[in-house]
Amino acid sequence: MSITGVNTRNQLRGTVVNIRRGSVVSEVEIETAVGIVSAVVTTSSVDRLPLREGDPxxxxxxxxxVLVARLD
Structure with a gap:
């Protein structure tokens, strides 16, 4: 599957480096140029994509x- 267009500007390309599977939800970590992005998604979505470690x-x-905190 490929994406031919999307209107979301906030996009980070990377590689799946870890998937912590749960019975209902899973945590997916994607290593990007700016660091690791972590997302909690349904396990059924991980299976439907299908996502594996090492996948782009x-x-x-x-x-x-968006929460903002002051740093001292």
Whole structure:
């Protein structure tokens, strides 16, 4: 499968480096140029994609809430 177009600007290309499978949800870690992006997705989605460690992946994200903290 390939993506021919998407309107999300927040995209990070990388490689799946770890998948922690759970019965309902799984954590997927993607190593990108800016660091590791971690996402919690349904395990059925991991199976449907199908995602495996070492696979190229695209992390797409949309933030409705962004928390900001002051650093001293």
């Amino acid at each position: 992946a695209l992390a797409l994200f949309k933030a409705t809430d």
